[in-house]
Amino acid sequence: MTMAHEINKERPSGLFPERRAFTSGAAPRDVTGWATTAVITALVIVFAFWATLRRLYGVSLTLGVSDYVLMPAAVILSIAVLAILIPAARSVSRARAARQCVSSGDLVNARILTSAASDCAYYTFGFAALLVAVIGFAQFLVANDLAVSRTFLLIPLMWHSFPLVFKAFWLNVYIFVVAEILVLVWGLIVAIARLMPGETARPIRAMATLYTDIFRGMPAIITMYLVGFGLPLSGVPLLGNLSAETYAIIALTLTFGAYVAEVYKAGIESIHWSQVAAARSLGLSYLQTMRHIIVPQAVRRIIPPLLNDFIGLQKDTALVNVIGAIDAFNQAKIISSNNFNLSAVTVVAFIFIAITIPQARLVDRMLEKDQRRLRGG
Amino acid sequence: MPILEIKNISKAYGSHRVFDGLTLDVEEHQVVCLIGASGCGKSTLLRCINGLEPIGSGEILIHSDRVSGPGVDVNALRRDVGIVFQSYNLFPHMTVMENITLAPRKVLNQPAREAEVQARHLLERIGLGQKANVYPDSLSGGQQQRVAIVRALAMGPMIMLLDEITSALDPELVSEVLNIVRDLAADGMTMVLATHEMGFAREVATKVCFLAEGKVYEEGPPEQIFSEPQGERTQAFLKRIVAAGRL
Incomplete structure (x- = not known):
């Protein structure tokens, strides 16, 4: 009989250490320190929160806010902040239970309780970080005898400027809707030009590459300035006498056309070449292959990055103020300088945030779905 | 008079010479199997015949008409x-039906209805009549490959090139695909196959070509190639195939 599995004492492979101890059987580390730190952190946060609340309360009273509203709000908030003590307390009790399990030899439950205790402690720290940010922001608002709040968030001025600013915002909407449609078409044309195959298409490719290089490299505000002031000055026929918003649309289309062309290009190149081989081998021409096989598949993939670029475009509509169109930002600036206060500009900020947040979440959702599909194979 | 003539073609990727004076004739209704080690140029040859890849020198003729070069x-x-x-x-974004009818409609300008009737007939023929409106990712590999064969057949080709069509399939799905190839052979379709299925090549081929050194190193009827290979490299290749339990 041959001894096939007898171990060679010489250990010719030398690929692993000679003696290995079975280390995963040890008792879990003690997390009492973390749990205690969590409790101390939670208590500090609670007291800081209460102090901030008290200051806000006093300030709000001087601003003439009714005590009937303030009192209940303050009470509810000071009780709500106690919630941070719950995970901290849990962490301590689990850590203690884990120690008992270790001393009674029940290692499995000791590990489970230790992991629960450290989870609770980490949760407390995260919660504390959030509250630190909230406290910091509140203190910032009331700093220097409410100077910050009065400069940025003067409620009556915000209230009164909102209708004017919102009306002016329609100009931004008009600009970005038209520009987005043009960008979709123009970007695809540029992308296809950049991807034209063969030696004969070299000049076309070079031209398209030069265009994207220039307009991706140039700050949008400069493009806007040059187009908005340069074209009227030059008095070119057809282009010399347009409205400011039309120049804005042209400038934004030029800038974002370059970005979106890159997005399209990446999308088209992400389609595996075997799809081209399959389509061409069926006798479809290059353009038919693009039209029926490649672009439809690419478009599905590029919607998230495309939406990202559109969010950028929507925000950059505020750049029309450099060429003097009365958009939301310009309107708000006029109100601000009349009142020597920035609250109207804050309104613009809120409006922009309000329209971009849903889109940003939509992009996140789509990317997540894509990831899941990819992981699913 | 061969339907397909490959005359003395050469091709190189950089310093690697894929073909070095390769010559091959295919008669009408013939089933030619290309065998050989990985990287010997089986797939490349098929892609050259189809014009998906250019050749360096030499020429390829179909019905005596040159189909290679500018x-x-x-x-x-x-x-x-x-x-x-x-x-x-x-095409993953199209249903099975759209996959099959796209080229007949766009390239042959068939009316949509006519193309669909033909596609449905072909799908029934391979037992996938119910799958006309599903997307490819809901089909098994064997079903997808059968649809791919039908997609090529819908164009009414004179010659079919099959490039290792069972290599990506789970073993239990291979036979359903090979059965279609058997049927096509029985119907007299002219075919050139690159394949690793030696048993199948032996059964269905009218001519087997062993590619090596950038040439058709040895060719002949399957009994001769598989039972009494003459060349040294052919013998070595088949020995390895037998050792791997594939023949």
């Missing part, structure tokens, strides 16, 4: 020469 209408060539790939390459 000035050839590759789209017209590909209407006559169908190819099926190892990885199926169905």
Whole structure:
């Protein structure tokens, strides 16, 4: 009989250490320190929160806010902040239970309780970080005898400027809707030009590459300035006498056309070449292959990055103020300088945030779905 | 008079010479199996015949008409020469029906109804009649490959090129695909196959070509190649195949 599995004492492979101890059987580390730190952190946060609340309360009273509203709000908030003590307390009790399990030899439950205790402690720290940010922001608002709040968030001025600013915002909407449609078409044309195959298409490719290089490299505000002031000055026929918003649309289309062309290009190149081989081998021409096989598949993939670029475009509509169109930002600036206060500009900020947040979440959702599909194979 | 003539072609990727004076004739209704080690140029040869890859020198003729080199209408060539790939390459954003009817409608300008009737007939024929409106990702590999074959057949090709069409399939799905190839052979379709299925090559081929050194190193009827290979390299290759339990 041959001894096939007898171990060679010489250990010719030398690929692993000679003696290995079975280390995963040890008792879990003690997390009492973390749990205690969590409790101390939670208590500090609670007291800081209460102090901030008290200051806000006093300030709000001087601003003439009714005590009937303030009192209940303050009470509810000071009780709500106690919630941070719950995970901290849990962490301590689990850590203690884990120690008992270790001393009674029940290692499995000791590990489970230790992991629960450290989870609770980490949760407390995260919660504390959030509250630190909230406290910091509140203190910032009331700093220097409410100077910050009065400069940025003067409620009556915000209230009164909102209708004017919102009306002016329609100009931004008009600009970005038209520009987005043009960008979709123009970007695809540029992308296809950049991807034209063969030696004969070299000049076309070079031209398209030069265009994207220039307009991706140039700050949008400069493009806007040059187009908005340069074209009227030059008095070119057809282009010399347009409205400011039309120049804005042209400038934004030029800038974002370059970005979106890159997005399209990446999308088209992400389609595996075997799809081209399959389509061409069926006798479809290059353009038919693009039209029926490649672009439809690419478009599905590029919607998230495309939406990202559109969010950028929507925000950059505020750049029309450099060429003097009365958009939301310009309107708000006029109100601000009349009142020597920035609250109207804050309104613009809120409006922009309000329209971009849903889109940003939509992009996140789509990317997540894509990831899941990819992981699913 | 061969339907397909490959005359003394050469091709190189950088310093690697894929073909070095390769010559091969295919008669009408013949089933030619290309065998050989990985990287010997089986797939490349099929792609050259179909115009998906250019050749360096030499020429390829179909019906005595030159179909290689500049000035050839590759789209017209590909209407006559169908190819099926190892990885199926169905269009994932189209249903099975759309996959099959796209080329007949866009390239042959068939009316949509006519193309659909033909596609449905072909699908029934391979037992996938119920799958006309599903997307490829809901089909098994074997079903996808059968659809890919039908997609190529819908163009009414004179020659079919099959590029290792069972290599990506789970073993239990291979036979359903090979059965279609058997049927096509029985119907007299002219075919050139690159394959690792030696048993199948032996059964279905009228001619087996062993590719090595950038040439057709040895060719002949399957009994001769598989039972009494003459060349030294052919013998070595088949020995390895037998050692791997594949023949």
